[in-house]
Amino acid sequence: MLKIAMIGAGDIGFTRRLLMDILAVEEFRDAQFRLMDIHEENLSMVTNLCRKMIADNDLPATITATLHQREAIAGADYVFCTARVGGLEAFRHDIEIPLRYGVDQCVGDTLGPGGVFFALRTIPVFAGHCKGHARAGAECGWR
Numbered sequence: 001m002l003k004i005a006m007i008g009a010g011d012i013g014f015t016r017r018l019l020m021d022i023l024a025v026e027e028f029r030d031a032q033f034r035l036m037d038i039h040e041e042n043l044s045m046v047t048n049l050c051r052k053m054i055a056d057n058d059l060p061a062t063i064t065a066t067l068h069q070r071e072a073i074a075g076a077d078y079v080f081c082t083a084r085v086g087g088l089e090a091f092r093h094d095i096e097i098p099l100r101y102g103v104d105q106c107v108g109d110t111l112g113p114g115g116v117f118f119a120l121r122t123i124p125v126f127a128g129h130c131k132g133h134a135r136a137g138a139e140c141g142w143r
Contacts, residue, residue, distance in 0.1 A: 001030050001031065001032055002030075002077050002078070003031070003034070003075055003076045003077045003078075004031055004032070004033050004034070004076060004077065004078050004079075004080065005033075005036065005073045005076040005078070005079045005080070006019075006033060006034070006035050006079075006080045006082065007036050007037075007069055007073070007080065007081040007082070007083055008036070008037060008082040008083025008084065009035035009036055009037050009043060009046055009082065010037030010039045010042030010043050010046055011042070011082065011084070012042070012046050012049060014082060015035065015046050015050065015082070016049055016050055016053065018080065018082070019050050019053075020053060023054070023057075023059055023061055028061075029059050029060060029061060030059075030061060031061050031062075032061070032062050032063075032064070033061065033062065033063045033064070034063075034064045034066060034071070034072040034076065035047055035050070035064070035065045035072070036065075036066050036068065036069055036071070036072035037067070037083075038067065040067060043065050043067065044065065046065075047063055047065040050063055051063050083122075083125065085118075085121040085122045085125050086121050090117075090118075090121060094113075094114035094117045094118055095114055097113070098112065098113040101113075
């Protein structure tokens with residue numbers, strides 16, 4: 001059974017779509033998902049919605065929700081980190097600040113000035129996750 005941790009899973013649209021894309025692969029339909037987010041209410045909504053979708057499609061996959069990253073990654077085969085560092089408020093600045101200088105970008109999280117802002121906030125956090133994973137490697141069963 002494939003064990004997948006999703007860090008930053010509190011986004012209903014993105015997490016639901018990613019989970020269903022994974023479950024579209026026949027060999028992954030019995031996957032065990034561990035959803036983790038720091039926002040309990042969002043995590044609860046996403047978890048309930050994804051569980052309903054799994055049940056509606058009669059799939060054997062399971063979901064466990066947690067607020068604790070180490071719990072989510074323990075024994076995971078794969079870890080997806082989709083956290084939006086700074087939340088929607090920071091994302092708003094990624095769009096509005098470049099717009100003040102004439103740079104109109106439809107989405108500012110992958111390219112352009114907004115993408116640079118996003119990267120400057122996000123890379124140190126993701127690097128911290130990786131360092132934490134390396135220290136916890138034996139504990140998590142990673143090689």
